[in-house]
Amino acid sequence: MKQHDINFPLCDRCALDRGAIFKHLTAEEVEMLNFQKEFRRLKRGEILYNEGNRISGFYCIHSGIIKVYKTGFDGKEQIIRFAKAGEIIAYRSVLSNEVACTSAEVIEDCEACFIPSEILVSFIKTNPAFALELIKLACHELGEANSFITDIAQKTVRERLAEILLFLVNDFGLDDQNYLKISLTREELANIVGTATESVIRLLSEFKADRLVELNGRKIKILDKKGLEKISNVLSRT
Amino acid sequence: MKQHDINFPLCDRCALDRGAIFKHLTAEEVEMLNFQKEFRRLKRGEILYNEGNRISGFYCIHSGIIKVYKTGFDGKEQIIRFAKAGEIIAYRSVLSNEVACTSAEVIEDCEACFIPSEILVSFIKTNPAFALELIKLACHELGEANSFITDIAQKTVRERLAEILLFLVNDFGLDDQNYLKISLTREELANIVGTATESVIRLLSEFKADRLVELNGRKIKILDKKGLEKISNVLSRT
DNA sequence: CGGTACGTTGAGTCATATCAACCATAGTGG
C-alpha cells in the first residue's frame, strides 16, 4: 500500500546490500515483499511494540537503531539486544506464535519496513533455503543469549561493562576519532550490563582514570581496546 | 546400523507419544529417521559433547535427564537448560553451523538417539511444517533465555532460587510425597541460579526454617508453592 | 580404613546497591 511513497527502500537492494536473511528469496518473492511491506519512519523514543502485545508482523530495519528490552518486576528495563540496519526484530514472537516477550524502542531515528507475519510464514513454507536461514538466525541468537547468561551469572559488573563496551565497538564501530558510534545514556548502559546507573558512572570514571576510555558527555572514546579485553576476561582478577 | 539392537525405541512411537518436533514428519521420513539414527544408553556422568566441539548430529532424548551447560572463565559451570524425554539437544550448533557453545552431561541415566545432521537439514528442506516446528522451538527457547537474562540481572539470589525450584517443579514434577522428581547436587543448583554453592545451602535452610521446603539429603520436598511464588516475584521485598 | 565427593556452618571481606544531595542542560510556557 505504501509502495508508491517517496523513495522508500526496495527490498531487492536491501537484500543484496546487506546479505541479510532475505538473500535467499527469489526475485518473485522479493517483489511480493516489496509490495506487501509498509515503510515507516520512526523518531527516537517511539515504541515499535510492547511486551505482551500480540504481534501481526515483524520489522526489518533499514537505518537507525532499536533497543529491544524486557521490563523486570520493579519496572527496571533489561536490554536484550540492539537491532540496526539489515536486522529484523519481533520475528521471535511471530514465529513462536507467542505474545511479545520484549518491547522495542527507537534510540536512533530509524527507517524500517513492517512486514506482515503471513508473508514470513508463507516464505518458510515455500522456500526451504530461507527457512534454514531463519533457523540459523534464531539459533545464532540463542547461542549469544547463552553466553550472555553465563557472563551475567559469573562475571563482575566491572568485567561486564568492559565486555559490553567491546561488544558495542564490534557491533556499531568507531568513528574516525575512535568514538563509539552508538550513543547511550548511562542508564541504558546500566540496563545492558545489568547494574545500577551509579555503578556504570563510577566504573566509567575508573576506566577513564586508567586511560582506557575518554568521556565527553554521552560520547565514549576508546583508548585502549587491549586493556578492556584484559579486564573483560578472567585475567582481570588483579 | 544399530537398528537391530535389543528393543530400541522406534521413532514413530516417540513422535506420537510425545508430540515432539517430529510430529510433522511423514511416515516415510520417520522410517528414514528410524533407519539412520543410532540408539545409545548413557550413564550418569557421561558427556554427550563438549563446548567447542564440532558436532555431526543431535540427540533426541528417550529417557533420563541431560544438563546442558557452559563453562565460564574460571571453570565454573553455568547450567543453561535441562533436556528430558522428548526433547532434543545440540540442534542449535547443528543448525547455526557453529561449534557447540555448551557441553552436555547425563545427570540421570539416559537413553537417547543420535541423529546425523544431514537428516535434520534434509527434513527442513523437504518438510516445511517440520521446519516451522523447529523454528518455533528455537524461538521459544530464545524467549526463555531472554527471561532468564532479565532474572539473573535483576533478581536477588534468594528470588532466583525460589524461582528455579518452581521451574523444576513445573518441568520435572513432584512424586506422590511432593518431592521434586529431579535430584541435583547443591552445586548444580548453584550453577543454575548463578551463585555459590554455600549460598544455595544457606538459602535452602532458610526456606526450610520458613517451612517452604523440607530437605532430605538431595531430595527436596515442596511444602509451600505459594510461598515460593511470593518470594520469587517482586512481592518478596519484605 | 583411607580417600574422595558432597554438604554444612561460621567468620570476614568486598563489590555493588541504595539513598541522598547536587549540578548541568535543555525545553517549556507565561
Place this chain on the structure above:
DNA sequence: CCACTATGGTTGATATGACTCAACGTACCG
C-alpha cells in the same frame, strides 16, 4: 526572557547481599 521543570550525570556516605576461605561432618566406595 526568565523562572520552572524534567532529565541525565556525578559524587559521597552507608548498608548489605553474596562470595571467599576455612574447617569440619558425613557418606559412600574400593
